[in-house]
Amino acid sequence: xxxxxxxxxxxxxxxxxxxxxxxxxxxxxxxxxxxxxxxxxxxxxxxxxxxxxxxxxxxxxxxxxxxxxxxxxxxxxxxxxxxxxxxxxxxxxxxxxxxxxxxxxxxxxxxxxxxxxxxxxxxxxxxxxxxxxxxxxxxxxxxxxx
Amino acid sequence: xxxxxxxxxxxxxxxxxxxxxxxxxxxxxxxxxxxxxxxxxxxxxxxxxxxxxxxxxxxxxxxxxxxxxxxxxxxxxxxxxxxxxxxxxxxxxxxxxxxxxxxxxxxxxxxxxxxxxxxxxxxxxxxxxxxxxxxxxxxxxxxxxx
DNA sequence: CGGATATAGTTGTTATACTAACTATATTTG
DNA sequence: CAAATATAGTTAGTATAACAACTATATCCG
Numbered sequence: 001x002x003x004x005x006x007x008x009x010x011x012x013x014x015x016x017x018x019x020x021x022x023x024x025x026x027x028x029x030x031x032x033x034x035x036x037x038x039x040x041x042x043x044x045x046x047x048x049x050x051x052x053x054x055x056x057x058x059x060x061x062x063x064x065x066x067x068x069x070x071x072x073x074x075x076x077x078x079x080x081x082x083x084x085x086x087x088x089x090x091x092x093x094x095x096x097x098x099x100x101x102x103x104x105x106x107x108x109x110x111x112x113x114x115x116x117x118x119x120x121x122x123x124x125x126x127x128x129x130x131x132x133x134x135x136x137x138x139x140x141x142x143x144x145x146x
Numbered sequence: 147x148x149x150x151x152x153x154x155x156x157x158x159x160x161x162x163x164x165x166x167x168x169x170x171x172x173x174x175x176x177x178x179x180x181x182x183x184x185x186x187x188x189x190x191x192x193x194x195x196x197x198x199x200x201x202x203x204x205x206x207x208x209x210x211x212x213x214x215x216x217x218x219x220x221x222x223x224x225x226x227x228x229x230x231x232x233x234x235x236x237x238x239x240x241x242x243x244x245x246x247x248x249x250x251x252x253x254x255x256x257x258x259x260x261x262x263x264x265x266x267x268x269x270x271x272x273x274x275x276x277x278x279x280x281x282x283x284x285x286x287x288x289x290x291x292x
Numbered sequence: 293c294g295g296a297t298a299t300a301g302t303t304g305t306t307a308t309a310c311t312a313a314c315t316a317t318a319t320t321t322g
Numbered sequence: 323c324a325a326a327t328a329t330a331g332t333t334a335g336t337a338t339a340a341c342a343a344c345t346a347t348a349t350c351c352g
Contacts, residue, residue, distance in 0.1 A: 006259070006262060006263055006266055006274065007258065007259050007262040008278075009262070009265065009266075009274065009277060009278070010166050010167075010170070010262055010265075011187065012277075012278060012281045012282065012285075013159075013162065013163050013166060013281065014163050014166070014167065015208045015281075015285065016159065016163075016281045016282075016284050016285045017159045017160050017162075017163035017164075018163075018208075018339075018340095019284075019285050019288050019289075020156050020159060020160070020284065020288065021156075021160065021339090021340095022288075022339085022340070023288040024156065025340080026340095029341095036306095036307065036308085038307080038308065039307095041157065053330075053331095054330070054331065055329080055330060055331080062161045062164075063308085063309080064309070064310065064311090065330080065331065065332085066309085066310075066311085066331090066332075066333080066334095067307095067308060067309060067310080068331095069331065069332060069333090070307080070308075070332095071307090071308080073332095074307085086330095089317075089318075089329095089330080090316080090317060090318090090330095091315095091316065091317045091318070091329070091330040091331065092317090092329090092330055092331080093330085093331080112153065113152070113153050116152060116153040116155070116156055117152055118287055118288060119155065119156075119284045119287050119288055120152055120155070120284075120287070121287045122283055122287065123280060123283055123284070127276075127280055127283075128152065128155065130273075130276050130277075130280070131155060131158075131276075131277070131280050132154075132155070132158060134269060134273055134276070134277045135158045135159065135161075135162045136158065136162075137268055137269055137273075138162050138165075138166065138265045138266075138269070139158075139161065139162050139165050141264055141265050141266070141267045141268065142165050142166065142169040142264060142265055143165075164309075164310095167309090168309080168310070171310080175311095182336095182337065182338085184337080184338065185337095199300075199301095200300070200301065201299080201300060201301080209338085209339080210339075210340065210341085211300080211301065211302085212301090212302075212303080212304095212339085212340080212341085213337095213338060213339060213340080214301095215301065215302060215303090216302095216337080216338080217337090217338080219302095220337085232300095235299090235300080235347075235348070236300095236346080236347060236348090237299070237300040237301065237345095237346060237347045237348070238299090238300055238301080238347090239300085239301080
C-alpha cells in the first residue's frame, strides 16, 4: 500500500465523525432536546460519576479545559449543572447535576441510544469490535508521550 | 450487544478524529507549513482538479458552502489561491492555485503523507480495508436521503 | 417577455477545538 | 517560612462546523 492511499483514512475519519455528530444533532433538534451532542456527553458523564472536578471531567470526556469551561458555562445557564465550591481547594469546583439536569438525563438516555443505533445498520458485533480496536490503536499511536 | 455499548462508538470516533487532526496540526506547526489541516485538504484537491467552482470543491471535500467560503478567503489572503470570475456565470468562480500555492502543495505533499503514516503503526492493510468499509457504511447509514 | 424558482456564493450567529496567556490558589523545597 | 513551582480554572484569539438568512444572477415556464 502506498503512502498516498493510507492518507485517505484521515479524510474518511473526519467526514464520518462529522456526519455522526451532525446526524445526532439534527435528531436532538427535532426532539427539542434543548442541548447539543457535546453537552449531552458532559451531562451523561456527570450522571455516572458522583463528585467530579472540571479537570476530572475533562479527562473523562477527552476535552481540553477551555472547551469544558464553556460547555459547563452553557449547562449552568440552562440550569442543568451547578458549580459547587470545593470545600478544601478554593481553586476547584464540584460539578453537580441539578434536579432538572438529572431529569433531563434520564429522559434523554433511551432516546440518544436509539439515535446512535442507526449508524450500525448493516454492521454486526464483530465489526464493532474491529472498529473499536482500530480506533484505539490509532489514538494510542498518536498520543503525545510517544 | 446492548444499545448502551453501541453508543460508545460515537465517543471513540469523535475522540480519534480529533486526535488525528490535532496531531497533524501540531506537525504542520512544527514544520512551519503556514496552513491548517483543513486548508491543506482544500489545496490538495485544487491541485488534483483543474477547473473547480466553490460548489464543486465543497462536494469533493464534504464541507458546506459557508465553511468553504471562509477557508478560501484565508487561502486567498495567504496568496495560495485566487478566485477567477467564471466567464459565463457571474455568480460563480473558478478557483485556481497560484504559483506559490502550487509550490506549497508539491513541497508539503510528501511531508503530509509521512505525518499521516504514524497513525497506522501496528496496523496492516487488512485493518485499513476494514476501517474504510465500516466508516463508509456508517456514513451511508446516516445520509439524509434515507 | 416576465414572474417564479433555482443556484452560487456570502454573511451572521452559535458551538466546539486548540493554543497561549492569564489569575488565583496550593504545594514543594531550599 | 518564603520563593519557586505546580495546579484549577478562565479569558482571548483563530479556525472549523452547522444552520439560517441573505444577495446576485440564471434558468424555467406560462
